[in-house]
Amino acid sequence: MDTSPGLPVVAAERLHRQIVAILAAWGMDAEIAEATAGAMVDTDLRGIDSHGVTMLIIYEERLRAGRLALRARPAILRETPVTALMDAGGGLGHFPSLAAIDLAIAKARRMGVALVAVRNSNHYGAAGTYALRAAEAGLIGVTGTGSRTRCVVPTGARNAMFATNPIAFAAPTRRNRPFVLDMATSTVAVGKVNLCWLNDRPVPAGWVVDGAGRPVTDAEEARQFCLRRVEGGVTPLGGLPAMASHKGYGLAAMIEILSTQLSGAIYCGTADTDPRAKATPYDDVGHFFLALDPRAFRPDGAFEDELDQMLDLLRRAPPVDPAQPVLVAGDPEWAHYDRRRVEGIPMPVKLVHHVRAIAARAGAPFLLFGQAAGPHPLG
Amino acid sequence: MDTSPGLPVVAAERLHRQIVAILAAWGMDAEIAEATAGAMVDTDLRGIDSHGVTMLIIYEERLRAGRLALRARPAILRETPVTALMDAGGGLGHFPSLAAIDLAIAKARRMGVALVAVRNSNHYGAAGTYALRAAEAGLIGVTGTGSRTRCVVPTGARNAMFATNPIAFAAPTRRNRPFVLDMATSTVAVGKVNLCWLNDRPVPAGWVVDGAGRPVTDAEEARQFCLRRVEGGVTPLGGLPAMASHKGYGLAAMIEILSTQLSGAIYCGTADTDPRAKATPYDDVGHFFLALDPRAFRPDGAFEDELDQMLDLLRRAPPVDPAQPVLVAGDPEWAHYDRRRVEGIPMPVKLVHHVRAIAARAGAPFLLFGQAAGPHPLG
Numbered sequence: 189m190d191t192s193p194g195l196p197v198v199a200a201e202r203l204h205r206q207i208v209a210i211l212a213a214w215g216m217d218a219e220i221a222e223a224t225a226g227a228m229v230d231t232d233l234r235g236i237d238s239h240g241v242t243m244l245i246i247y248e249e250r251l252r253a254g255r256l257a258l259r260a261r262p263a264i265l266r267e268t269p270v271t272a273l274m275d276a277g278g279g280l281g282h283f284p285s286l287a288a289i290d291l292a293i294a295k296a297r298r299m300g301v302a303l304v305a306v307r308n309s310n311h312y313g314a315a316g317t318y319a320l321r322a323a324e325a326g327l328i329g330v331t332g333t334g335s336r337t338r339c340v341v342p343t344g345a346r347n348a349m350f351a352t353n354p355i356a357f358a359a360p361t362r363r364n365r366p367f368v369l370d371m372a373t374s375t376v377a378v379g380k381v382n383l384c385w386l387n388d389r390p391v392p393a394g395w396v397v398d399g400a401g402r403p404v405t406d407a408e409e410a411r412q413f414c415l416r417r418v419e420g421g422v423t424p425l426g427g428l429p430a431m432a433s434h435k436g437y438g439l440a441a442m443i444e445i446l447s448t449q450l451s452g453a454i455y456c457g458t459a460d461t462d463p464r465a466k467a468t469p470y471d472d473v474g475h476f477f478l479a480l481d482p483r484a485f486r487p488d489g490a491f492e493d494e495l496d497q498m499l500d501l502l503r504r505a506p507p508v509d510p511a512q513p514v515l516v517a518g519d520p521e522w523a524h525y526d527r528r529r530v531e532g533i534p535m536p537v538k539l540v541h542h543v544r545a546i547a548a549r550a551g552a553p554f555l556l557f558g559q560a561a562g563p564h565p566l567g
Numbered sequence: 568m569d570t571s572p573g574l575p576v577v578a579a580e581r582l583h584r585q586i587v588a589i590l591a592a593w594g595m596d597a598e599i600a601e602a603t604a605g606a607m608v609d610t611d612l613r614g615i616d617s618h619g620v621t622m623l624i625i626y627e628e629r630l631r632a633g634r635l636a637l638r639a640r641p642a643i644l645r646e647t648p649v650t651a652l653m654d655a656g657g658g659l660g661h662f663p664s665l666a667a668i669d670l671a672i673a674k675a676r677r678m679g680v681a682l683v684a685v686r687n688s689n690h691y692g693a694a695g696t697y698a699l700r701a702a703e704a705g706l707i708g709v710t711g712t713g714s715r716t717r718c719v720v721p722t723g724a725r726n727a728m729f730a731t732n733p734i735a736f737a738a739p740t741r742r743n744r745p746f747v748l749d750m751a752t753s754t755v756a757v758g759k760v761n762l763c764w765l766n767d768r769p770v771p772a773g774w775v776v777d778g779a780g781r782p783v784t785d786a787e788e789a790r791q792f793c794l795r796r797v798e799g800g801v802t803p804l805g806g807l808p809a810m811a812s813h814k815g816y817g818l819a820a821m822i823e824i825l826s827t828q829l830s831g832a833i834y835c836g837t838a839d840t841d842p843r844a845k846a847t848p849y850d851d852v853g854h855f856f857l858a859l860d861p862r863a864f865r866p867d868g869a870f871e872d873e874l875d876q877m878l879d880l881l882r883r884a885p886p887v888d889p890a891q892p893v894l895v896a897g898d899p900e901w902a903h904y905d906r907r908r909v910e911g912i913p914m915p916v917k918l919v920h921h922v923r924a925i926a927a928r929a930g931a932p933f934l935l936f937g938q939a940a941g942p943h944p945l946g
Contacts, residue, residue, distance in 0.1 A: 266863070266864065268678065268679050268863060269678070270649050270678050270679050270680050271678075271679035271680055271863040271864065273863075273864045273865075299647065299648070299649050299650075299678075300647050300649050300650035300682070301649050301650055301680055301681065301682045301857075302680065303679070303680045303859060305864050328824075328825075328829070342881060342884065342893055343893075343894075344886050344887055344888070344891055344892075344893045344894065345881075345884045345885065345886060345887065345893045346884070346885040346886065346887055347884060347885060349880070349881060349884060357817075357821045357824075359824050359828075367820065367824065369817040369818070369820070369821055371811075371814045371817060371818075375805070375810055375811050376811060392809050392810070394810055395810075399887075400887055401887040425804055425805055425811060425814055425815070426754070426804055426805065426806070426810075427805070427806065427810045430771050431754055431771070431773055431774075431805075431806045431810070432750075432754050432755060432804060434894075434896075435750045435751075435804050436804070437896075438736075438748040438750060438896040439748070439750075441746065441748070441877075441881075441895070441896060442736045442748055444877065445707075445736075445738050445746065445874060445877075446707075448873075448877075449738075449861075449865075449870050449873045449874045449877065450707070450859075450861060450864055450865070450870060451864060452864070452865055452869065452873075455873070455876075455877050457877060457880050457881075458876060458877070458880060478680075480682060480829075482828075482829060484645070484647060484650040484652075485645065485650065485652045485684050485829055485830060485831070486652075486828075486829070486831055490831065491828050491829060494827075494828045494831070494834070495824060495828045497834075497837060498820075498823065498824075498827075498828065498834050498836060498837070501728070501836050501837060502721060502724075502728060502820075502836075505721065505724045505725070505726060505728060506724065506725040506726060507723050507724060507725065508723055508724065508725055508778075508779055508780040509723070512723055513723075514721055514722075514723045514724045515722075515723065515813075516820070517813075517816075517817040517820060
């Protein structure tokens, strides 16, 4: 998106105020709206455009469908010195997830390791947000989430049985930016298929399959398999069976187990039949958050120094293409972050119109452009 | 292997005695040899032929090269109620890893979650062994390991910078066999490339690349890139950049961090230059072991029941090919296990000759066939 000339650009602070205004108009507590907007804007700053402000469109749909409780406050249901189970109250995932990783961080600082599970939640934005938060606190962070959006087809199956079930892992460093891996366990997120469709490009063979396991490359057709049809969808990481897609399928199941069965949330594959799903209007999505203190194992700084050495070595590795240096997980996001903090966040015109309409429907002011937003020149 | 007619077949108990005899002749303590042989035979029973008795060939090479301390006993260096750091003393990884996962299980039963890191270790067999041990104790288990064997090429790089860095995850169930995911984070293990070579089959495009990132399909050439040459090697899971191989690369780095930097072991990429590597004759491989008690989060049995429901649903999912039902991670291994417990473990003739020669060089009896092995009719 950054490279598209002429796109409207919005400063992070202005985007933050706009999101807060909409969330508050939807009834969200000020504290929760601030935290949610912070996580969303941070996601746009890091270039993960599919999981930031664009999600307002989906959140509005879910709110109107009664699937989202924006007045919810998370509650801790069970707790030990190294574990906790949290109920997100049917609200958006960002605030309870920030609370959950902060709780895991606090426990792991005292004890060495901790895991917090969250249920009755909803979309939590970019998984990397929470893993990175642990790394910025000097700890290793791991998180993953389920979702109601069934779109990933297990190896050998006709129908989608999982969401894109992302995993994020971050680790602290001394000289480098933290290592941040944030990935769907599918070959691609559905947003990448949408991008092919928006740009009239074919979908690379192996991203999407039909109900017979055949690659679908027509973008419109691929989108139908991902979003509308029961059969077919996105492939698990690996892509095709000969390229070990059963591993991506296994990782999707692992993330589902840690997110859903561990917390007692609802598995998307049984949402049609699970009596618990019928008893609640909410999506009841689960997440997990692990924090791990390297100082429980190593002298202070040794972990960070040795990780720095590995990251340096990887970045200095001879590249196949001299013009494309070898990257480390998180590098593209850090590059976006540094540029967008200064230059602002580019927003497609269509997205700006969506935000304007969402604000109007919510009874919130439109703040992305014009004097009403205050003295931010980049706005 | 099972389907090859006429292969010699050895009962698990007899193979166990043979491995114990060799390990003991190499100087290993009886207790450690018993545990190591148990893990190795269990791996063969589960059909993971690349990681069981065949590894004796590699272990003998490392022993002769002085890289392996078979008289070693593991020692706990640091410990808290939920963490521990163990030094494996330069020995084989199986015994310290069994001790490490058992320690993690005991701690997690009391506290809810625990992580044990191991350094100064060596090959630990199949990662699934340790994750499954946690699941059989009613806990979730997660493990991973590094290795000195550099063979996996980061996306965009010319040279191999990681080992196949496996992850294993297992979870307890009530009605089903435990869920056991045990996978290299590369597209395939090097053993699969060897299998193409042994059977004069081309290597599927995308498994192995040369130093320019081009697919290598000639099996002999592929083997050179995996085992002998600095440039090229196995691709990370995903295979090609367009199929998101950067995710497999990220997972390999994640497992390296949790295994190597967390424990203070030696990263294979710096083994040539790390002063610590020069100061020890041993490989100094690291592993990690996480145990997590679902009862810290859920009422007793709820996790297992809901996981059973998901596994049932996956196995009953409409398959692309009616003759090939949808599988769940661990299913192929359980099928092998049930058959081989009864029918014995098939061993290629070449492997039997290797074991005979290894036994002779060690001064151990050859026990796989003949009366010397005792009254086991399957032997």
